[in-house]
Amino acid sequence: MSHRTRRLAVVSALAATAVVLSACTSTSPDPEQTSSGTPDPAATLTVGLVLEPTNLDIRHTSGAALEQVLVDNIYEGLVSRTQDNTIEPRLASGYEVSDDGLTYTFTLNEGITFHDGSALTSADVVASYEAVQTDESLQGHAEFAAVDSVEAPDDMTVVITLTEPNQNFLFALTGPAGLVFRSGDTTDLQTAENGTGPFTLQNWSRGSSITFDRFDDYWGDSAGVAEVVFEYIPDFTAGVNAALDGSLDVLTAVDPNLAPELESSGEFALTTGRTTDKATLAFNNAKAPLDDVRVREALRLAIDHEGLIEAVGAGEPLYGPIPELDPGYEDLSDVAPYDPEKAKELLAEAGQEDLKLTLTIPSFYGTTVSQVLISDFAKVGVTLEVDPVEFPTWLEDVYTNKDYDLSFVLHVEPRDFGNFANPDYYFGYDNPEVQDLYTRALAETDADASAELLAQAARLVSEDHAADWLYNGQTITAVRPTVSGFPQDSINSRIDLAGVTVAAD
DSSP, X not given: OOTTOOOOOSOOOXXXXXXXXXXXXXXXXXXXOOOSSOBOTTOEEEEEEXXXXXXXOTTTOOOHHHHHHHXXXXXXXXXXXXXXXXXXXXXXXXXXXXXXXXXXXXXXXXXXXXXXXXXXOHHHHHHHHHXXXXXXXXXXXXXXXXEEEEEEEETTEEEEEXXXXXXXXXXXXTSGGGBOOOTTOOOOTTTOOOOOSSEEEEEEETTTEEEEEEOTTOSSSOOSSSXXXXXXXOSXXXXXXXXXXXXXXXXXXXXXXXXXXXXXXXXXXXXXXXXXXXXXXXXXXXXXXXXXXXXXXXXXXXXXXXXXXXXXXXXXXXXXXXXXXXXXXXXXTTTSOOOHHHHHHHHHHTTOTTOEEEEEEEGXXXXXXXXXXXXXXXXXXXXXXXXXXXXHHHIIIIIITOOOSEEEEEEOOTTOGGGGGOTTSTTOOOOHHHHHHHHHHHHOSSHHHHHHHHHHHXXXXXXXXXXXXXXXXXXXXXXXXXXXXXXXXXXXXXXOOTTOEEBOO
């Protein structure tokens, strides 16, 4: 594909912050492979995960760990998304959007019940969405800022009216903001649930596992397995050992350095999945000397991105703020190709031949990225000091107080380009033209036209060298041959298990 080729996604998906990223190059079979045996409807599927939720209240708590297991499996919204981020109806059998982009009309599927047996009606949707609209403590409240009203003209119809068009609104409904809860429900959502999904919560053994059972009265197609057990194994080596000793059917977030052990065992197929994770090297655009575009460009040109990805063992190159799974993606590798000689020239022009900078990085990311940057920057005369900090310190010093030179963090949220259109964000980047293009993109009712505006804005951000995007993350998953239909892409934000089957050994 040429540098100028543009690949625009129409829709994307909602994800929450995660701190673990793994990937490797895989020559494994397609993730949708069909197992050799006959699916066993009484089977248990055991999945190894890294991040355990702190509680189960997805209405009030953010985090990839919650969305991963609860969205689509326990709770559902009017719409959802496929693993390649295409929006599709869920509780709604269909929907219509008015030509002016202000009115969304949803028709509910028949026969939907909550896990407690009560029937779902449009009144439950109205109550759920009005709560998000009015209660600042609920997840997705900010995404409902443009909602004027949520109404139920009858038991099977929901009409949402916006005050202004918002190209991201349907996308927002695929996340926690769009989940539907029973009106007046008193379930303690921190430890229990009452959703409409294909599974129910059987047990949560804190610090160990969460178990789901098939919901036999599910309104849609029955889940392919009777039980799902999520085993939480935060240590990567322990996860591989659990997989190899037969404890797991699937292991997610495999460390790329350990992947060969799984592959050589012959017991697992390895799949590499796409994500919207952006490994972002933030520049403090509002602070000298990084307020000089020549310095920012020099730092980007000094980085050997291919070499860094090889060292990390993860990801694909990304030269702009929008990943391939998001609308507005364009290959921007022409903007900042590896060119250390030009980097030195730019630093000399800026009078920064002996530049010293500090990289503030959350300590859980390890040292690989830091060591590569130290080496690459040294080759152009830049001395990089690394300050590894605990995440709460990073939030206070970098995110809140903007007291930093360079920072590294994995921005996993899809459709988060708005950060570069927000001059108050910790990047300190302020470009009125970018802000205008982003505002127009949100207000544009045609998805393709909106994506084109985003692409224009993203190119400006990259040409301003507002940050560097070290790579676009990937995830590697190990799947036993008896398992069929396990998702491959975007699984660090959610894993829809309804269609997964396990064959008898």
